[in-house]
Amino acid sequence: MAHSNTRPLRNTDTALDPLLSGKEAAHYLGMSYPTFLRRVADGTVPSPIKLGALSRWPKSEILAVIENAKAARHSA
Template structure:
């Protein structure tokens, strides 16, 4: 079984959420965006987790 869930950089993840990189890191600190996966010195976010942030915001809006 192969799972295709690309790992995104902070720039790519912030672009999907349409926020600046400093705002992206504020949302990580707030717990709205999950903490990154650390690979050596790199920080990466699974695309599925970034997309689930959007889905959670939509669900909260509709609740």
């Protein structure tokens, strides 16, 4: 039997850091979906991961946007 050099995919990364749709990410940020898309376009929110036609954002990146906003209000 031939051995494969590929390792099985582990689902631990996505289990710990789920991928959010744009509407889910907008909800986390407390903004409308159109506003969310404008923030992606202006760079306030990171660009999505593209999975074919789907756009998804790691939850950790959306939470980082919130943490960065908190930090910015204290340094202003």
